[in-house]
Amino acid sequence: MNSTTSPVNRDIRAIDSALCRATIYSALALAFRPPTSETVVRMIEPENCAALATAAALIDVGADPALAAVFNDLAAAGRAELLTLASSYVALFGHTARGIIAPYETEYGNEPLFQQPQELGDLMGFYRAFGLSLRLDRRERADHISCECEFMCFLAMKEAYALEHNDATMLETTLKAQKAFLRDHLGRFLPAFASQLGREHAAMFYHKLADLCLRFIAQEATRMGIRLGAANLSLRPADDDRVPMACGSAAECAAMPGACAPEDTDSV
Numbered sequence: 265m266n267s268t269t270s271p272v273n274r275d276i277r278a279i280d281s282a283l284c285r286a287t288i289y290s291a292l293a294l295a296f297r298p299p300t301s302e303t304v305v306r307m308i309e310p311e312n313c314a315a316l317a318t319a320a321a322l323i324d325v326g327a328d329p330a331l332a333a334v335f336n337d338l339a340a341a342g343r344a345e346l347l348t349l350a351s352s353y354v355a356l357f358g359h360t361a362r363g364i365i366a367p368y369e370t371e372y373g374n375e376p377l378f379q380q381p382q383e384l385g386d387l388m389g390f391y392r393a394f395g396l397s398l399r400l401d402r403r404e405r406a407d408h409i410s411c412e413c414e415f416m417c418f419l420a421m422k423e424a425y426a427l428e429h430n431d432a433t434m435l436e437t438t439l440k441a442q443k444a445f446l447r448d449h450l451g452r453f454l455p456a457f458a459s460q461l462g463r464e465h466a467a468m469f470y471h472k473l474a475d476l477c478l479r480f481i482a483q484e485a486t487r488m489g490i491r492l493g494a495a496n497l498s499l500r501p502a503d504d505d506r507v508p509m510a511c512g513s514a515a516e517c518a519a520m521p522g523a524c525a526p527e528d529t530d531s532v
Contacts, residue, residue, distance in 0.1 A: 275427060282424035284319035288480055289417035291316055295338075295473050296367060296410040299349040308346070313339035320480075328483050334476045341468040352467035365461050369407040372453040372497050380500070383407070383449075390445055391415060394422070409457060412450045416442065446481070447490045454481050456497035 295307055306312050317332040345352065357363040366372070369387075370380045387406050391398070396418070398406060405411070419442045426435035454477065461474035485492045 279424050279427045281323050282420045282427065284323045285484070286417045286420035286424065287316065287319040288323075289413045289420060292473075292477055292480070293410045293413035293417060296408075296413065298353055303349070304342070304346065308339050308342035310339065323483070324487060328479050331476070331479050331483065334472065334479060338469065338472040338476055341472045345467060345469050348467070349469060352470060356461070356464060356467060356470055364464065365457065366499060367409045367457065368405055369409070369412065369449055369453045371499055372456055372493075374498055374500055387412075387449060390441065390449075394418065394441070407449075409450075409454070412445075415445065416450060419445070443488045443490060446484060446488060451481060451485055451490065452493040453497060454478065455492050455495040459495040 291306060294303055297303070307316075313335055317335040320331040320335060321329075323331075342349065355363075356365050357367055370383050373379070384405075384407060388398075391406070396415070419438055422438045423435065423442070425431075426438055458474040458478040458481075461470055462478070465471055482492060
């Protein structure tokens with residue numbers, strides 16, 4: 265057991281809540297990647313869908329009671345559109361940063377020239393502060409919504425570990441990181457992203473996914489006492505080439521549970 269300056273009361277409910285939040289963040293990270301057989305198994309098959317709905321129901325007293333039901337709606341939509349999920353994903357998100365829907369944080373906002381590289385640098389600072397590295401073989405940017413959800417999953421897992429092992433220092437650091445990351449990154453652009461995605465009715469799976477994601481992140485923001493970004497946050501001009509050249513080859517954050525060893529670039 266790690267030594268600490270002030271002991272943490274071992275709260276089973278708090279540990280379960282952190283693990284349930286990690287489970288949901290992990291599911292969102294998977295759902296926002298190009299669909300694979302793993303997407304079908306974890307998000308659409310009834311048994312696993314029921315487990316996600318149970319996790320949603322167990323998070324916190326007073327949490328959104330509709331969250332669990334949305335998981336069931338998402339699975340039903342996925343089963344109905346199983347053969348077209350891959351084509352729907354490409355149609356919505358495209359092969360570049362600017363499909364119909366932009367899943368990249370730094371595509372949102374109209375800040376000065378220097379701001380976008382700063383935001384990407386801040387993201388990398390969060391990941392590196394927790395000993396995480398990026399995999400270059402996945403060829404995805406660090407500001408992709410899937411990567412940011414993975415990082416929040418990792419932090420929730422770390423929160424559960426700190427509670428389990430009575431590590432007050434780790435717990436304080438992890439909770440501060442969750443709040444700052446949600447406020448400054450994921451929560452900043454997600455309402456605008458989800459709002460755009462929710463307006464696209466051609467693919468009901470992704471329409472339901474937008475609803476689920478926004479409900480969960482709004483619940484998280486309320487729990488942490490922070491304000492989410494605006495739903496009408498604009499995209500930067502389409503002809504703006506301010507994205508640093510290095511960002512096009514950065515890949516997903518290797519932060520899934522069981523794959524979070526420091527500098528472990530082969531584990532995801």
